[in-house]
Amino acid sequence: xxxxxxxxxxxxxxxxxxxxxxxxxxxxxxxxxxxxxxxxxxxxxxxxxxxxxxxxxxxxxxxxxxxxxxxxxxxxxxxxxxxxxxxxxxxxxxxxxxxxxxxxxxxxxxxxxxxxxxxxxxxxxxxxxxxxxxxxxxxxxxxxxxxxxxxxxxxxxxxxxxxxxxxxxxxxxxxxxxxxxxxxxxxxxxxxxxxxxxxxxxxxxxxxxxxxxxxxxxxxxxxxxxxxxxxxxxxxxxxxxxxxxxxxxxxxxxxxxxxxxxxxxxxxxxxxxxxxxxxxxxxxxxxxxxxxxxxxxxxxxxxxxxxxxxxxxxxxxxxxxxxxxxxxxxxxxxxxxxxxxxxxxxxxxxxxxxxxxxxxxxxxxxxxxxxxxxxxxxxxxxxxxxxxxxxxxxxxxxxxxxxxxxxxxxxxxxxxxxxxxxxxx
Amino acid sequence: xxxxxxxxxxxxxxxxxxxxxxxxxxxxxxxxxxxxxxxxxxxxxxxxxxxxxxxxxxxxxxxxxxxxxxxxxxxxxxxxxxxxxxxxxxxxxxxxxxxxxxxxxxxxxxxxxxxxxxxxxxxxxxxxxxxxxxxxxxxxxxxxxxxxxxxxxxxxxxxxxxxxxxxxxxxxxxxxxxxxxxxxxxxxxxxxxxxxxxxxxxxxxxxxxxxxxxxxxxxxxxxxxxxxxxxxxxxxxxxxxxxxxxxxxxxxxxxxxxxxxxxxxxxxxxxxxxxxxxxxxxxxxxxxxxxxxxxxxxxxxxxxxxxxxxxxxxxxxxxxxxxxxxxxxxxxxxxxxxxxxxxxxxxxxxxxxxxxxxxxxxxxxxxxxxxxxxxxxxxxxxxxxxxxxxxxxxxxxxxxxxxxxxxxxxxxxxxxxxxxxxxxxxxxxxxxxxxxxxxxxxx
Numbered sequence: 001x002x003x004x005x006x007x008x009x010x011x012x013x014x015x016x017x018x019x020x021x022x023x024x025x026x027x028x029x030x031x032x033x034x035x036x037x038x039x040x041x042x043x044x045x046x047x048x049x050x051x052x053x054x055x056x057x058x059x060x061x062x063x064x065x066x067x068x069x070x071x072x073x074x075x076x077x078x079x080x081x082x083x084x085x086x087x088x089x090x091x092x093x094x095x096x097x098x099x100x101x102x103x104x105x106x107x108x109x110x111x112x113x114x115x116x117x118x119x120x121x122x123x124x125x126x127x128x129x130x131x132x133x134x135x136x137x138x139x140x141x142x143x144x145x146x147x148x149x150x151x152x153x154x155x156x157x158x159x160x161x162x163x164x165x166x167x168x169x170x171x172x173x174x175x176x177x178x179x180x181x182x183x184x185x186x187x188x189x190x191x192x193x194x195x196x197x198x199x200x201x202x203x204x205x206x207x208x209x210x211x212x213x214x215x216x217x218x219x220x221x222x223x224x225x226x227x228x229x230x231x232x233x234x235x236x237x238x239x240x241x242x243x244x245x246x247x248x249x250x251x252x253x254x255x256x257x258x259x260x261x262x263x264x265x266x267x268x269x270x271x272x273x274x275x276x277x278x279x280x281x282x283x284x285x286x287x288x289x290x291x292x293x294x295x296x297x298x299x300x301x302x303x304x305x306x307x308x309x310x311x312x313x314x315x316x317x318x319x320x321x322x323x324x325x326x327x328x329x330x331x332x333x334x335x336x337x338x339x340x341x342x343x344x345x346x347x348x349x350x351x352x353x354x355x356x357x358x359x360x361x362x363x364x365x366x367x368x369x370x371x372x373x374x375x376x377x378x379x380x381x382x383x384x385x386x387x388x389x390x391x392x393x394x395x396x397x398x399x400x401x402x403x404x405x406x407x408x409x410x411x412x413x414x415x416x417x418x419x420x421x422x423x424x425x
Numbered sequence: 426x427x428x429x430x431x432x433x434x435x436x437x438x439x440x441x442x443x444x445x446x447x448x449x450x451x452x453x454x455x456x457x458x459x460x461x462x463x464x465x466x467x468x469x470x471x472x473x474x475x476x477x478x479x480x481x482x483x484x485x486x487x488x489x490x491x492x493x494x495x496x497x498x499x500x501x502x503x504x505x506x507x508x509x510x511x512x513x514x515x516x517x518x519x520x521x522x523x524x525x526x527x528x529x530x531x532x533x534x535x536x537x538x539x540x541x542x543x544x545x546x547x548x549x550x551x552x553x554x555x556x557x558x559x560x561x562x563x564x565x566x567x568x569x570x571x572x573x574x575x576x577x578x579x580x581x582x583x584x585x586x587x588x589x590x591x592x593x594x595x596x597x598x599x600x601x602x603x604x605x606x607x608x609x610x611x612x613x614x615x616x617x618x619x620x621x622x623x624x625x626x627x628x629x630x631x632x633x634x635x636x637x638x639x640x641x642x643x644x645x646x647x648x649x650x651x652x653x654x655x656x657x658x659x660x661x662x663x664x665x666x667x668x669x670x671x672x673x674x675x676x677x678x679x680x681x682x683x684x685x686x687x688x689x690x691x692x693x694x695x696x697x698x699x700x701x702x703x704x705x706x707x708x709x710x711x712x713x714x715x716x717x718x719x720x721x722x723x724x725x726x727x728x729x730x731x732x733x734x735x736x737x738x739x740x741x742x743x744x745x746x747x748x749x750x751x752x753x754x755x756x757x758x759x760x761x762x763x764x765x766x767x768x769x770x771x772x773x774x775x776x777x778x779x780x781x782x783x784x785x786x787x788x789x790x791x792x793x794x795x796x797x798x799x800x801x802x803x804x805x806x807x808x809x810x811x812x813x814x815x816x817x818x819x820x821x822x823x824x825x826x827x828x829x830x831x832x833x834x835x836x837x838x839x840x841x842x843x844x845x846x847x848x849x850x851x852x853x854x855x856x857x858x859x860x861x862x863x864x865x866x867x868x
Contacts, residue, residue: 169846179854203846210854242851285644311803314815334787356816365831372829377838391849 007031008046012056018095021057023226025099028061032419052088056096063088063102067110081199082118085111086127094134103133121155128152128241132165141172147181154188162189166202180206180217187224191292196232203228207251208243219254220287224260226381231299236262257283261296270300270325274397301326301335309345317354329354461486461746463494472616473576474676474751476502476511476603481751483518493522500527508579509534541578548574565594572607585611598631602639609646613678621650641668642675644683649752652687657760658695664688665704669713685714686743687753689721693728694763698771701729733768734789740764766802773799773808773819779816792817 007027014024047066050059085107097104108131115124128149135143144166153162161306166186169225183206190199206221229236239248251261257280264276277284277297284290308315315334317329326332336356339345346359363370385398396400431569463482467475472536480700483495489540496519503512517528549852552567572587588607595601605628625647628639648663665688671681692705697754705711706729715722720739744789773779785795799819802808810821 089792171849173850173854176854177552201847205850207849208850208851307804311800311812312822313811315812316814319814353815357815358811360825361828363828365828374835377835377842381838381842384842388845388849391852 008049008058011050011055021096021099024057026099028058031061047084050425052091053093056088057099057271059088060097060100060103060107061091065105067107072327078372082111082114082123086123089127089134090130092134097134098137104131108145108148112152115152116155121152122158125149125156125158125161126153129161129164138172139168140170142170142174142178142182144175144178145416146170147178147185149184150185150189154185158193159192162186163193166190166198171186174209176209177217179209180221182213183209184221186225187221187228191224191228199228200225207247208240211244211246212248214250214254219251222247222251223255223258223287223289223409224292226255226262227289227296230262230265230296231292234299234303235266261293265296265300268300268304270297270304274298274302289322299402302339306344306345309347312358314355314357317349317356320356433860434679434688442731461491462747463491463498467498469673469680469682473579476506476508476680477614478517478751481754484747485749485754493519497527504530504533507537507577509537509541510579513770514712515765541574544574545571545823547652561594561596565591565596565600568594569603569607572611576611581611581615585615598633601631602635606639606642609643610678613646613649616653618650618653621646625650637670638672638674641671642678644670645675648684648691649679652691652756655756655759657691657756657763661688661691662704664702665692665708665711667711667714669710681714682717683750683752685711685718686721686747686750689715689718689725690753690764691795693725694760694767698729699720701725728764728768731772733772736768736785737765737789757816765798766807768799769802770808773810773821776819777821779810779819781812781819 010024010027012028014020047059047062050062052059052247067081067085089108089111096325108128111127112124115121128145132145132149135145149165150162153159162185168317170182183202187199187203187206190196190202191309203221203225206218207225209218211218226236239251259274261273261280264273267273272295277293281290284293301324305320308320308323317332320336321327321329321332324332324335326335333349336345336347336349340347340349346355346361348359349355350357365374460588461482466482471530478746479495479499481500483492483499486492486495490607490757496515500515500519500523503515505612512534513529516527519527521528536678541727548567548571550566552571555563555567568587570593572591573765575581575584575587585608588611589601591604591607595604605624608624609621612618612624625643628635628643644663644667648667651657651660651663654704664684667684667688671679671684671708673681688711689705692701696704712722715725720743724736724739724743727733727739744757744761747753747863753760769788772784774811781792781799785792788795790798794812796812799808799810801810803812809824810819812819
């Protein structure tokens, strides 16, 4: 058994070229089982001898061993340990730590648990954001750190911070739980920012992901999906056909009260919806969804007012109040005003006569900004199409796929071998 | 022609013999259901449908003298026939309100029942005899007789079965047509309009050319079937194609006045303007029917000439009587609503802007009611216009194609992007056989 001093010396000596690091990795793995675990309590002073940047791998092993022993955490007095870990996460070398992802993820988790225990989620945001970037092989990859990071953003109410991760589209997923948490927390962050279409997209992914048995995250995601759909579109779409059979069969039974809410919403009577919400407020509260439910309630006014713009050129505030079931013309004025300010309708209020004139959408689609917007959409879509085409190409060359379709297609003709196979599929 | 509705009861029977005799539809300005002359109405029909209609009127009119009048006529009519069950039924409904003469006549019941039993036995014996001898024509006649017998005694489903059985023994087209007509008659009374359509088709497919009267009867029956299944446009087509030969020949099902009313209402509710002109107004054949019911003819012409106020006025006047019609009652509200909507849509169509005050006068309604109706039609996307509620003017809306296209393109782009992304994600998940396994981490 090597002493810790020798190990530290190895770490200091073997952190240069990739070959050396690989050798060090095997040494560390060996040491991990005996000496590191056994001497976990005494490791803290050695950390000071190593630099997080150059000796990342060794530092990681020592840090992880420290972190797993509860005694150390209290020794650090909470604050110091967090600083050390945060410092390491921001400075470490990505190449080295990717050799031991398990250890790295452990460290991240300990950091998250610590900041949550101390009730200071905001302290974990910057280190974990760095951690996400370090451990990701590509921006399309989803890591377990994603979920933790988004959770901290939510708890700290730093929704904007969450966007930096959410704006990358993810395609590579390892563990299902990571995806569900990512979609659920991501959806909540977008809800917090009132970007409902984006929120819908993420929650939709959580609901329609393949699954063989129902999980609690999906159920919660579906509840929010119903509410956000009502706020955004006024109706809940039925499951698309690619939704897993499990979800299609069981999900609705789990969220009956939300289904009832959407039925009540579809009837279009504000008072009915209001009574429904009031009588079930306690349940929604216990699901932590009361705030969203209230937004659903007020979105009904908006929807009804928007419908009026389709029908009328001018309408008195009294008539508006009557047709959307508001109590006074004053309330109607406030609602209309807010909607004009939010750009949801185009209208002017004539306070003298108490009249509202609705206008057509003034957008003429010929401003520079609009052209830029359209252009960027086109760029994005072409890129996406290319990606789609390349995946399609890969798929056509996939041996398993060829086996399956080839069997249905019958014998190959000699002509087929002359050209690219996928043209024929 | 305009006074028949008010003809006294005594004269009604005489007038009813001629084609020109008006039904309830022709009565001038019937404000309430009381105006319906039951006797004149009943005279248009014969057979069981007269009974059915009388009882229907008695059930729905809600006015006691009229109800009793209808029941009295039904009672007399039943006494001439052999339907014991119906007799008991009507006697129970009268509840002695018409004096002792209109009570339950037990002696008559017993007498008829006894005779019926004997006759039934005789017919069945005869039929059995024919069947052992395998004489096709006689078997057919036997079944037909039994069918007639059941029909007369009100056992409709048995009658239906007997008539259907004759089918296997039909040898000529004429037999087939006869069988179809019998089945149609019973099915209409049973309310099974799917059978009606089937057998109309069957009858029309016989190879020999049909008698014009039969053709007209089949058209009318098909029209009824479509009407009951709420296919108003098809019903209108059938009714306007019904030949004038129908006359009073089909009084056991439908009167020519009915053809005019049903046809006109369905046509107004479902035809567009050019169809209305070519198939209804310029249709010499159907014009003959319309002549029977001048009110309806006027309202069709009013509608076409855009005199909507008078058209809707006529309709309102007709309504109480139409609600007493056994076939139309269910559909009056829907048809009226459709006609009204069509009228409103047609009124707004040629204008860029319409003054709601003028329009409200034209439709004999208040501005605020009209505004509501218009709002509903605009919401349903039936009128392309917007209401200036302040100045009470309706402006036609000309959609800006360019803006709409831009909007749609951007929307489609966004949808595509979203769908493809989530599709790729799902495809990747499936590719790595992800499906909630709890295997070791790869990274």
